[in-house]
Amino acid sequence: MKTETSIQGLSASLNPARSARKIIGFIPTMGNLHEGHLNLVREARKLCDVVVVSIFVNPIQFGPNEDFDNYPRTLEQDSHLLAEVGCDIVFAPSVEQMYGHHPRLTNIRVGEITNDLCGLQRPGHFDGVAVVVTKLFNIVQPNYAFFGQKDYQQLAVIKQLVRDLNMPIEVIGVPIARAEDGLALSSRNGYLSAEHRQIAPVIYQSLKQAEQDLHAGKALLDVLTEIRMQLTQAGFVVDYVEARTPMLQKSDQFDQDIVLFVAAKIGNTRLIDNLQIKHIL
Amino acid sequence: MKTETSIQGLSASLNPARSARKIIGFIPTMGNLHEGHLNLVREARKLCDVVVVSIFVNPIQFGPNEDFDNYPRTLEQDSHLLAEVGCDIVFAPSVEQMYGHHPRLTNIRVGEITNDLCGLQRPGHFDGVAVVVTKLFNIVQPNYAFFGQKDYQQLAVIKQLVRDLNMPIEVIGVPIARAEDGLALSSRNGYLSAEHRQIAPVIYQSLKQAEQDLHAGKALLDVLTEIRMQLTQAGFVVDYVEARTPMLQKSDQFDQDIVLFVAAKIGNTRLIDNLQIKHIL
Numbered sequence: 338m339k340t341e342t343s344i345q346g347l348s349a350s351l352n353p354a355r356s357a358r359k360i361i362g363f364i365p366t367m368g369n370l371h372e373g374h375l376n377l378v379r380e381a382r383k384l385c386d387v388v389v390v391s392i393f394v395n396p397i398q399f400g401p402n403e404d405f406d407n408y409p410r411t412l413e414q415d416s417h418l419l420a421e422v423g424c425d426i427v428f429a430p431s432v433e434q435m436y437g438h439h440p441r442l443t444n445i446r447v448g449e450i451t452n453d454l455c456g457l458q459r460p461g462h463f464d465g466v467a468v469v470v471t472k473l474f475n476i477v478q479p480n481y482a483f484f485g486q487k488d489y490q491q492l493a494v495i496k497q498l499v500r501d502l503n504m505p506i507e508v509i510g511v512p513i514a515r516a517e518d519g520l521a522l523s524s525r526n527g528y529l530s531a532e533h534r535q536i537a538p539v540i541y542q543s544l545k546q547a548e549q550d551l552h553a554g555k556a557l558l559d560v561l562t563e564i565r566m567q568l569t570q571a572g573f574v575v576d577y578v579e580a581r582t583p584m585l586q587k588s589d590q591f592d593q594d595i596v597l598f599v600a601a602k603i604g605n606t607r608l609i610d611n612l613q614i615k616h617i618l
Numbered sequence: 619m620k621t622e623t624s625i626q627g628l629s630a631s632l633n634p635a636r637s638a639r640k641i642i643g644f645i646p647t648m649g650n651l652h653e654g655h656l657n658l659v660r661e662a663r664k665l666c667d668v669v670v671v672s673i674f675v676n677p678i679q680f681g682p683n684e685d686f687d688n689y690p691r692t693l694e695q696d697s698h699l700l701a702e703v704g705c706d707i708v709f710a711p712s713v714e715q716m717y718g719h720h721p722r723l724t725n726i727r728v729g730e731i732t733n734d735l736c737g738l739q740r741p742g743h744f745d746g747v748a749v750v751v752t753k754l755f756n757i758v759q760p761n762y763a764f765f766g767q768k769d770y771q772q773l774a775v776i777k778q779l780v781r782d783l784n785m786p787i788e789v790i791g792v793p794i795a796r797a798e799d800g801l802a803l804s805s806r807n808g809y810l811s812a813e814h815r816q817i818a819p820v821i822y823q824s825l826k827q828a829e830q831d832l833h834a835g836k837a838l839l840d841v842l843t844e845i846r847m848q849l850t851q852a853g854f855v856v857d858y859v860e861a862r863t864p865m866l867q868k869s870d871q872f873d874q875d876i877v878l879f880v881a882a883k884i885g886n887t888r889l890i891d892n893l894q895i896k897h898i899l
Contacts, residue, residue: 344784356639358637439781441782442728442729442730442731442778442782443726443727443728443729443748443778443779443782443783444726444727444729445724445725445726445727445783446724446725446726446727447723447724448723448724448725449723450723467724468782468783471783472782472783472784475783475784475785475786476784476786478786497723497724498724500720501722501723501724501749501753502724502726502749502752502753502756503625503753503756503757504756505756505757505759
């Protein structure tokens, strides 16, 4: 496995593969990798000849009150994990390398679907994601890019961006990796106290209960209220519980496939999760 | 010369060239071609193995009071001209093909340098240009893209966009093509009455006079006032006369290379022109 820290170095590393028309797979990350990220690499490994993972903590997707400076940077440990699952190239550029050479004047906004859910609490966050992903796509020029379904809204934003701008890339969403008790894997789980870690799986349990209830015919709005109650009772402060279509349009009836979204805080840690629910006729 | 009207058809036409690692040159246009456009093709011909010209009247760069519906569409005549100067592929998609398949949520804004000069009179215009150029770049995936220096602000916006988003494309600005009397070639010249066509070269004459005056040591602000006076006397309604650095930063001293910009109306026709002036120590 190679590590490249400059755009030029990465291009030089990728050029032979590109000339040979090999299939390039790409996974953008902010590092501090867990099993969820490694699953993305395993998926990429199946489809692609060359797998590139970027590790870049992107300053422009953090809000002024967010934890850019304290975001965990664990490049050495991440590199060991990536080598084990068969990553070929790690791209770990500096902020200088990505943004430093001249003032950036360009912004990309994917409207409507970034205004609510996580976008409501994090103004500008998805603009920052759209810009960095576009830059990384243009630098790596992959055939496939892999994103976790855990950040479902982010995945939908990137699919929309790729479609709207005719980017020559196929975006693949990979199912959420979960701990045995159902908690969706996340870098943020490391912030949980032992006690809160015990409570955290209630999110997934409430989503699975909702799925059962919906298939049993219970009304969608009642099911959403139920989730909210369960979470509050368990000690969460709920940010949102919502149902959307797969492309994030609002939905208050379970008359097509839907996705249930939860964001809730336990202690100081904000957790998100979602569950795709098939509409069975 | 081939003509393609679908993205899929264009890809199929370009794939053999791409596989053979040939150099692809691209010139986006809105058609109604004149000698200025043909010069771009000639420049592309020198550097590239395959030359693609797109002809697409882009609805989203027209304001609500602008002439999208009446913009001249002369595909047959354009195709003859392009074949003569050695274009390989004309890409002439429908609006449906470029935008029709789903609602577009993505916008691209190149800030600051789009807020004034032509941006002031045409809010949203450069966003529309940035979006369509990004789409076309992703569809054609050229090595080089060629733009005329006549639309200097547009060229600067696209250079900034390419740099900010790390697009793997080199943007080349081609000098303004002029009529013998100095008038910058433009689709809009066709709207001029015989009388106004006589007056129109005053724009270029006033710019050349300004260059002489600056090199003779006259103050920049006086020179700008002089241009404005000459245009007004000749019968123009001046929109702006401004000096900028090559990257469009404001400049009120001639202490570095500058570009003089003019936009002025004669009758109902708005003409623009510019002149790059070297600072000689």
